[in-house]
Amino acid sequence: MGVIEKFQDIYENRHEYVRDWKSRNPKGKVLGCFCTYVPEEIPYAAGVLPVRLVGSHEIEDETGPYLFGMFCPFCRDVLAQGLEGKYGYLDGICDGNACMHLLQSFEAWGLNVEPKPRVLRVDTPSSTQNPHCRKYLRNELGCFKEDVEEWAGNEITEESLDRAIAVYNENRRLMRDIYELRKADNPPITGLESMYMVVSSQLMDKDEHNKILRDALEELKDRHLDREVGTRLMIVGSENDDVEFMSMIEQKMVLPATVIIDDHCTGSRYFWNEVIPEQDRLQAIATRYIARTPCPAKDFPEYRRFNNILKLAREWNVEGVIVIQQKFCDPHEIDVPPLRQFLENHDLPTYLLELDVTVPVGQFSTRIEAFIESLMEDLIY
Amino acid sequence: MTQTKKYSTKSFDCWDRAKELRIDIYRKLAQKASGEKDWLVASGGTEGLIGLPAGLGDDYVPFGGEPYGAATSALGRSEEMMRHCETKGYARDLCGYCRNYLGSIFGDKFSFGGKYPHPDFYFQLHFCDTHGKWYQPAAAYTNKPYFVIDLGASYRWPKWHESDKRKENKFNYLVTQMHDAIEWMQKVTGREYDDEKLAAAVYNEVMSTSKWAECCELNKNVPAPMDEKTMYAFYIIHVLRRHTKEAVEFFNSLYDELKDRIAMGIAGVGHERFRMVHNSQPPWYALHIFRYLEKFGVVCLGSQYDFMLSGGWEYYYDENDVPHVRAAVPPDDLKEKIKTRDGAVRVLASWLLDYGLQIRSFRFPMIERRNIDVSIARDWNCNAAMMHLNRGCEGWAVGQLEVRKALVEAGFPVLTYEGNVADPREFDEARTFARINAFMESQGLQRLVD
Numbered sequence: 001m002g003v004i005e006k007f008q009d010i011y012e013n014r015h016e017y018v019r020d021w022k023s024r025n026p027k028g029k030v031l032g033c034f035c036t037y038v039p040e041e042i043p044y045a046a047g048v049l050p051v052r053l054v055g056s057h058e059i060e061d062e063t064g065p066y067l068f069g070m071f072c073p074f075c076r077d078v079l080a081q082g083l084e085g086k087y088g089y090l091d092g093i094c095d096g097n098a099c100m101h102l103l104q105s106f107e108a109w110g111l112n113v114e115p116k117p118r119v120l121r122v123d124t125p126s127s128t129q130n131p132h133c134r135k136y137l138r139n140e141l142g143c144f145k146e147d148v149e150e151w152a153g154n155e156i157t158e159e160s161l162d163r164a165i166a167v168y169n170e171n172r173r174l175m176r177d178i179y180e181l182r183k184a185d186n187p188p189i190t191g192l193e194s195m196y197m198v199v200s201s202q203l204m205d206k207d208e209h210n211k212i213l214r215d216a217l218e219e220l221k222d223r224h225l226d227r228e229v230g231t232r233l234m235i236v237g238s239e240n241d242d243v244e245f246m247s248m249i250e251q252k253m254v255l256p257a258t259v260i261i262d263d264h265c266t267g268s269r270y271f272w273n274e275v276i277p278e279q280d281r282l283q284a285i286a287t288r289y290i291a292r293t294p295c296p297a298k299d300f301p302e303y304r305r306f307n308n309i310l311k312l313a314r315e316w317n318v319e320g321v322i323v324i325q326q327k328f329c330d331p332h333e334i335d336v337p338p339l340r341q342f343l344e345n346h347d348l349p350t351y352l353l354e355l356d357v358t359v360p361v362g363q364f365s366t367r368i369e370a371f372i373e374s375l376m377e378d379l380i381y
Numbered sequence: 382m383t384q385t386k387k388y389s390t391k392s393f394d395c396w397d398r399a400k401e402l403r404i405d406i407y408r409k410l411a412q413k414a415s416g417e418k419d420w421l422v423a424s425g426g427t428e429g430l431i432g433l434p435a436g437l438g439d440d441y442v443p444f445g446g447e448p449y450g451a452a453t454s455a456l457g458r459s460e461e462m463m464r465h466c467e468t469k470g471y472a473r474d475l476c477g478y479c480r481n482y483l484g485s486i487f488g489d490k491f492s493f494g495g496k497y498p499h500p501d502f503y504f505q506l507h508f509c510d511t512h513g514k515w516y517q518p519a520a521a522y523t524n525k526p527y528f529v530i531d532l533g534a535s536y537r538w539p540k541w542h543e544s545d546k547r548k549e550n551k552f553n554y555l556v557t558q559m560h561d562a563i564e565w566m567q568k569v570t571g572r573e574y575d576d577e578k579l580a581a582a583v584y585n586e587v588m589s590t591s592k593w594a595e596c597c598e599l600n601k602n603v604p605a606p607m608d609e610k611t612m613y614a615f616y617i618i619h620v621l622r623r624h625t626k627e628a629v630e631f632f633n634s635l636y637d638e639l640k641d642r643i644a645m646g647i648a649g650v651g652h653e654r655f656r657m658v659h660n661s662q663p664p665w666y667a668l669h670i671f672r673y674l675e676k677f678g679v680v681c682l683g684s685q686y687d688f689m690l691s692g693g694w695e696y697y698y699d700e701n702d703v704p705h706v707r708a709a710v711p712p713d714d715l716k717e718k719i720k721t722r723d724g725a726v727r728v729l730a731s732w733l734l735d736y737g738l739q740i741r742s743f744r745f746p747m748i749e750r751r752n753i754d755v756s757i758a759r760d761w762n763c764n765a766a767m768m769h770l771n772r773g774c775e776g777w778a779v780g781q782l783e784v785r786k787a788l789v790e791a792g793f794p795v796l797t798y799e800g801n802v803a804d805p806r807e808f809d810e811a812r813t814f815a816r817i818n819a820f821m822e823s824q825g826l827q828r829l830v831d
Contacts, residue, residue, distance in 0.1 A: 066786075100743065101775070103745070104778075121541075121542075130529075131561075140550060300507070301517060302517075330479075334514040
C-alpha cells in the first residue's frame with residue numbers, strides 16, 4: 001500500500017484503527033474531540049488517544065429528537081454517528097467551547113449516547129484577539145490538565161508534555177512540508193489526497209501518522225501525477241472532510257481543476273502553527289491555540305483570518321476561491337460577504353457554496369464549472 | 382360555551398409608564414439620527430454590560446441590537462430590513478435580530494422612522510456565537526470603533542467540574558477586560574469616566590434585575606397576576622435600561638401592583654384554568670397567538686427567556702437535590718462594595734457570572750437548562766409547556782429539544798410550533814393555530830369564548 005493509500009485507509013477505516021489501537025494499548029483511553037480547539041497535546045501526554053469526530057456524509061434519521069433542524073449538518077452528522085453506536089469505543093468526549101452547534105451535539109452526546117462517556121471540556125476563550133486570553137487559557141489548561149489526569153489515571157509530567165509537543169510539532173511540520181510541495185506547477189498531491197492526509201492525522205496516533213508522513217514526504221518529492229492540473233483553486237470555509245465533494249472538483253468535471261490550498265479546520269487551520277517551546281509548557285500550548293489561524297467563531301473584533309487567506313492564495317498561486325459554508329453557521333455566514341469582497345478587491349474571484357450532509361454533485365459541478373469557465377479568458381475570447 | 386370560573390382582571394396601572402420608558406430610548410435614538418440631539422450612543426448586545434458605559438455621562442443611550450431586532454419585527458418592518466441585509470450577501474438563515482439590525486444599517490433606516498442612528502461606538506459582550514461577529518460588519522460599514530468583551534465560557538453549572546480555581550480565572554478574565562473597556566471608552570469618546578455614575582448604574586442593575594425576578598416569582602400565584610404577552614412589555618425595561626434609577630423605581634412599583642392584584646384576586650387572564658410555561662423568544666410579529674390561547678382559558682405565565690434575560694436569578698438544589706430557581710438576593714453590603722471603580726466592576730462581573738443563567742445556558746446547557754424549565758413548570762404550577770422552535774436564534778435553540786424531552790418526562794405535555802423570532806417568512810400562522818387547536822383538544826380544553 002502506497003503512502004496516500006495509507007492515509008485513505010485510515011480515513012475509511014477509522015473505527016477499526018482505533019479498536020486496533022486499543023488492543024495494542026489496553027490501558028489507553030480514547031477521547032472524542034468535537035473541535036480542533038481541544039488542546040490534544042494534554043490528553044496525549046496522559047497516554048490518551050485524541051480522535052476528532054468528523055462527518056460520515058450519510059443520510060441519518062437519528063438526531064431529530066435531540067437537535068432542532070436549524071443546527072448545522074456537520075453537528076447533526078457527528079451526533080448521528082454517536083447515536084448509531086459507531087463510536088462505542090470512546091471513553092470520553094471533549095468540547096473546546098468553539099461553537100454552539102457542536103456544543104449542542106456535545107451536550108446531546110453526553111446525555112444520550114451509550115455507553116456514557118466521561119464528559120470533559122476546555123473552556124477556551126471565545127475571542128483569540130483579546131490581550132488577556134493567553135493568560136486566561138493557560139490557567140484553564142491547568143484545570144483541564146487536572147481533569148485529564150484524574151480521568152486517565154496518569155500524571156502529566158513536564159517530560160510527557162515535552163514529548164507530546166514534540167510529536168505534535170513534528171506532525172505539523174511534516175504536513176506543512178507536504179503542503180509546500182503543492183505550490184508546484186504540477187503538484188505531486190491532489191486536494192483530495194491532502195484531505196485524506198490531514199483528516200487521517202486527526203483520527204490516529206500522531207506518532208504513527210508521523211512515520212507515514214516521513215515516507216510520504218520522500219515519495220512525493222519524485223511523484224509525478226499524470227493528470228491535468230487545470231485551474232488552481234483554494235477552498236475556504238467550514239469543516240470539509242467530504243470525499244465526494246473533493247473528487248467532484250478534481251475528477252468529475254469537464255474543465256480540469258485542482259485544489260491547491262485551503263483554509264478550513266480539516267486542512268491548514270488544524271496544523272499550520274506549532275507550539276513554540278517555553279519553560280511553562282501549558283503557556284506554550286495555550287499560546288499556540290491562541291495564535292493559530294482562527295475559526296471565524298473566534299475571529300473578532302478584527303478580521304485577522306482574511307489576510308492569512310490572502311497570503312496563502314498568493315503563495316500557492318491560486319486562481320479562484322471556493323467559499324464553502326455549512327448551512328446555519330452564523331460565524332461563517334457573517335464573514336462570507338466581507339471575505340468575498342476582500343478577496344475580490346485583491347483580484348481573487350470567489351464562488352460560494354452552501355454545504356449539507358450530502359453533496360448535490362450534478363448541481364455543484366455545473367456551478368463550479370461555470371465559475372471556472374468565468375476564470376478562463378482564453379475560452380471566452 | 383363551557384362554563385368556568387371567571388376572575389376579575391384589569392389593565393396595569395403602570396402600563397403607561399412602561400410604554401414611556403420603552404419609547405424614551407427609541408425617541409432619543411431617532412433624535413441622534415436626525416441631529417436633533419447628540420446623545421452618546423453605544424450599540425451592541427443588551428445582555429451583560431450595558432451599565433458599563435454609564436460612567437461616560439448622563440447622556441448615554443444604549444442601542445441594543447436584540448431589542449431593536451424584536452421591535453423591528455413587531456413593527457412589521459422585518460422583511461424590508463432583511464431584504465437590505467440579504468441583498469448584501471448575508472444568508473437567510475442568519476440570526477433574525479442580526480439581519481434586522483444590519484439591514485437597518487445597509488438601508489440607512491430606523492424602524493421607528495428616519496435614518497439609522499449611527500452610534501458613537503460599538504460595545505459588545507460576546508456570549509453567543511453571533512454576538513461578537515454581528516458588530517464586525519456594523520463597525521466596518523459605519524466606520525465606528527468597536528470593543529468586545531469576551532465572556533469566555535461563563536461559569537459552568539455546579540456539578541460539572543467547576544473548581545474555585547477555574548471560576549476565579551473566568552472572573553479575573555472578565556474583570557480585567559471591563560477595566561480595559563473603560564479605558565478604551567475614555568479614549569474613543571475623549572470623556573472622563575465618572576466612577577460615581579458607574580456605581581449608581583451597578584447598584585440599579587443589581588436592584589432592578591433582582592426585583593424583576595421577584596415580580597416573576599409572584600406569577601406562581603393562581604391566578605397568575607400577569608400573562609406573558611403583558612410581561613413582554615415589562616421585561617424589556619430591564620433589557621433596555623436596567624442600569625437606571627427609573628428601572629428600579631418601575632420594578633418596585635410593578636412589584637407592589639402585582640401584590641395588590643394578588644390580594645384582590647385580579648388575574649392576567651380572566652378565564653385562567655390551564656397554565657403553560659413558554660420556551661424561547663416569541664415570534665414578535667405574531668404575539669396574537671397568546672391572545673388566542675386565552676380563548677381556551679390558557680395563560681402563558683412566563684418563560685426562561687423573559688424571566689432570566691439580563692440576569693438576576695439563582696439556580697440551586699434543595700435538601701433533596703431537586704433543582705430550583707429563585708430571585709437572586711443583592712449583597713447586604715452592596716453600597717459599600719461599589720464605592721470604587723474596581724469594586725463596582727467586580728460586583729457587576731460577579732452578578733453576571735453568578736446569576737446570568739441565560740448566558741450560562743448558551744455556552745454550556747447540559748441537564749441544567751432542562752432543569753430550569755422543569756422547575757419553572759413545576760414551581761409555577763403549570764399544566765403544560767409551549768415551545769417555539771425558533772429558527773432565528775441559535776442561542777435559545779441550544780438544548781431546546783433536550784428541554785422538551787425533560788418536560789415530557791416530568792409529565793408536562795409540550796406544544797411545539799416552528800417559527801423565527803424575527804422573520805415572518807418562516808412562520809406559518811394557520812399551521813400554528815391548527816397545532817394549538819389540536820393540542821387543546823388533546824388536553825380536553827374547548828374554547829370558552831370566540
